[in-house]
Amino acid sequence: MEFGEKRAELIDNLRYQGIGKNVLDAMLRIPRHLFVPPQIRGEAYIDTPLLIGHNQTISAPHMVAIMCDLLNLKEGQNVLEVGTGSGYNAAVMAELVGGTGHVYSVERIAPLAGFANENLMDAGYTNVTVMLEDGSGGDLLHSPYDRICVTCAAPESPQPLIKQLKPGGLMVIPVGTDHQQLNIVKKDADGTIHVETKGGVVFVPLIGKYGFSDR
Numbered sequence: 001m002e003f004g005e006k007r008a009e010l011i012d013n014l015r016y017q018g019i020g021k022n023v024l025d026a027m028l029r030i031p032r033h034l035f036v037p038p039q040i041r042g043e044a045y046i047d048t049p050l051l052i053g054h055n056q057t058i059s060a061p062h063m064v065a066i067m068c069d070l071l072n073l074k075e076g077q078n079v080l081e082v083g084t085g086s087g088y089n090a091a092v093m094a095e096l097v098g099g100t101g102h103v104y105s106v107e108r109i110a111p112l113a114g115f116a117n118e119n120l121m122d123a124g125y126t127n128v129t130v131m132l133e134d135g136s137g138g139d140l141l142h143s144p145y146d147r148i149c150v151t152c153a154a155p156e157s158p159q160p161l162i163k164q165l166k167p168g169g170l171m172v173i174p175v176g177t178d179h180q181q182l183n184i185v186k187k188d189a190d191g192t193i194h195v196e197t198k199g200g201v202v203f204v205p206l207i208g209k210y211g212f213s214d215r
Helices: 003-017 021-028 038-043 061-071 088-097 110-122 159-163
Strands: 050-053 056-058 078-082 102-107 128-132 145-150 165-175 180-187 193-201
Touching: 003 021, 003 061, 021 061, 021 088, 038 050, 050 110, 061 088, 061 145, 061 165, 061 180, 061 193, 078 088, 088 102, 088 110, 088 128, 088 145, 102 110, 110 128, 159 165
Parallel strands: 078 102, 078 145, 102 128, 145 165
Antiparallel strands: 050 056, 165 180, 180 193
């Protein structure tokens, strides 16, 4: 079975999980096999996390779909991603915000930042900027953000990220130590913060000043 057929089969299976059509259509356009190490490209369309090196993973497609669906991404939005990984999640968000939007993605591991940047270039994405820095404190330079997507688990929602979220904005973030929960953080127009929990998840830890220590 060719990659295109495998991708279509994966997306068909995700349609039964209540994911929005716009997210699934975006994922259908993305060659996920370009975002995994060459030796495991045959596994790219299996709905499971995959190792990408440096003790990091590319999230399972259903989790990427759920997080992007919860973010309710729109054309033209300014988005921050914390934890670039291989660049796949950034590519999905880039599809959803379109050419007038932009995704700023922060990765702390230099080889992964390079890997992601190459993958995004190979896949043709010009509306994603990959930055090498401690993403736990966000990125002030391009803030405020309409949406923030954190792809690693923090002890709690980092205050710098909440501050960098626009009024009316949304952040999706896994939170917890032994038992992680996927949270949606909503900032009202007046700056009031609301948090809604969407269930248990398993992510690699957010390492950095406002995350977990790497020691």
